[in-house]
Amino acid sequence: MSKTDSLDAPPPEGLMLPVPGVDYGLLDGLLGYALRRAQNALYLDFYRTTAAWDVSPQRFAALVLIARNPGLRQGLLGQAMGLHRSGALRLTDWLTAQGWAERRDAPGDARAWGLYLTPAGRRRLARLEAAVAEHDRALVAALGDQGAALKAGLERLAWVATARSTDPHNKPRRQKP
Amino acid sequence: MSKTDSLDAPPPEGLMLPVPGVDYGLLDGLLGYALRRAQNALYLDFYRTTAAWDVSPQRFAALVLIARNPGLRQGLLGQAMGLHRSGALRLTDWLTAQGWAERRDAPGDARAWGLYLTPAGRRRLARLEAAVAEHDRALVAALGDQGAALKAGLERLAWVATARSTDPHNKPRRQKP
DNA sequence: TATTGTTATACTCTATAACTATA
DNA sequence: TATAGTTATAGAGTATAACAATA
Numbered sequence: 001m002s003k004t005d006s007l008d009a010p011p012p013e014g015l016m017l018p019v020p021g022v023d024y025g026l027l028d029g030l031l032g033y034a035l036r037r038a039q040n041a042l043y044l045d046f047y048r049t050t051a052a053w054d055v056s057p058q059r060f061a062a063l064v065l066i067a068r069n070p071g072l073r074q075g076l077l078g079q080a081m082g083l084h085r086s087g088a089l090r091l092t093d094w095l096t097a098q099g100w101a102e103r104r105d106a107p108g109d110a111r112a113w114g115l116y117l118t119p120a121g122r123r124r125l126a127r128l129e130a131a132v133a134e135h136d137r138a139l140v141a142a143l144g145d146q147g148a149a150l151k152a153g154l155e156r157l158a159w160v161a162t163a164r165s166t167d168p169h170n171k172p173r174r175q176k177p
Numbered sequence: 178m179s180k181t182d183s184l185d186a187p188p189p190e191g192l193m194l195p196v197p198g199v200d201y202g203l204l205d206g207l208l209g210y211a212l213r214r215a216q217n218a219l220y221l222d223f224y225r226t227t228a229a230w231d232v233s234p235q236r237f238a239a240l241v242l243i244a245r246n247p248g249l250r251q252g253l254l255g256q257a258m259g260l261h262r263s264g265a266l267r268l269t270d271w272l273t274a275q276g277w278a279e280r281r282d283a284p285g286d287a288r289a290w291g292l293y294l295t296p297a298g299r300r301r302l303a304r305l306e307a308a309v310a311e312h313d314r315a316l317v318a319a320l321g322d323q324g325a326a327l328k329a330g331l332e333r334l335a336w337v338a339t340a341r342s343t344d345p346h347n348k349p350r351r352q353k354p
Numbered sequence: 355t356a357t358t359g360t361t362a363t364a365c366t367c368t369a370t371a372a373c374t375a376t377a
Numbered sequence: 378t379a380t381a382g383t384t385a386t387a388g389a390g391t392a393t394a395a396c397a398a399t400a
Contacts, residue, residue, distance in 0.1 A: 113382075165225055286357095
């Protein structure tokens with residue numbers, strides 16, 4: 001899997017292992033840092049599990065969204081994924097170039113595309129989804145009782161942080177640096 | 178804060194809000210996707226809270242590490258953060274160019290640098306750390322009882338996923354796409 | 355010979371801005 | 378005028394590879 005031909009997924013970052021002898025200070029106590037460490041580890045694990053498909057977590061999400069919502073508009077895909085229009089375009093370009101998906105005219109609006117998986121994309125995604133689901137189940141199983149609570153906590157955290165970011169009362173604090 | 182002069186922190190991604198009418202399929206059930214949503218929201222919230230300092234979460238982590246480990250080697254900083262040497266170099270270049278930190282000769286090894294905060298960097302970091310800690314406390318408080326469990330679950334998840342990635346028995350599965 | 359850091363280069367991801375076509 | 382998508386460009390972040398100096 002060379003960097004120059006078919007490796008379109010971002011290269012995995014190195015593991016953020018705690019280095020003995022290094023004092024992490026505040027970081028060890030922060031929820032945000034724990035989240036970053038977990039995401040780093042999970043990203044590498046996802047990457048390893050899905051190596052045969054060369055699909056990043058983000059591209060995987062896009063594939064699932066298109067599969068479950070045939071005819072999805074490019075812009076709506078970007079919105080669901082927190083991307084700018086131009087980002088959704090690049091993402092769609094890649095998916096179509098790789099033969100996963102295709103653009104068709106959207107009925108009722110000549111400006112827009114409807115996105116669909118190709119037959120080959122559907123077949124490949126079925127196996128990829130199974131691998132990802134199995135990977136997730138193994139993780140949750142390894143967490144035991146904590147698994148369900150963790151997922152619920154993450155969803156709550158996303159909600160809480162979103163509320164903080166969206167609440168007009170919470171303007172950026174212009175404290176003096 | 179314009180994009181072209183002093184905005185060195187990465188631009189915030191848009192919010193990954195659930196789009197009504199879109200079916201997320203598998204994604205809604207995945208721990209990994211919940212993690213991604215939470216990190217997205219938390220990133221934006223961090224960005225807003227620390228807007229006055231123009232320091233990304235990663236650069237903040239580097240500053241704390243240097244502050245708590247005066248004389249830290251550049252390479253060790255990169256190792257702690259999961260970065261390649263060249264990445265640690267760029268990071269250090271930025272920190273020194275912005276006046277946060279400085280390189281000094283490392284005692285006992287003429288090849289290496291020891292990293293130190295500047296006096297101004299120490300002063301600025303004290304306020305920045307206070308803002309970040311307060312931000313984190315507010316989040317945890319909003320989570321109530323779930324807060325502590327969430328942090329413990331994330332640490333466990335990082336450990337479990339790391340073990341999966343590093344276990345030589347868990348080779349990348351070369352399934353057929 | 356291995357390690358520390360540097361230089362040069364390339365690639366991914368994402369954004370902004372200006373543009374076209376359609377609504 | 379507003380929206381869907383495109384094109385062109387820029388910037389952050391990270392990687393690889395070849396290199397110098399030192400261990």
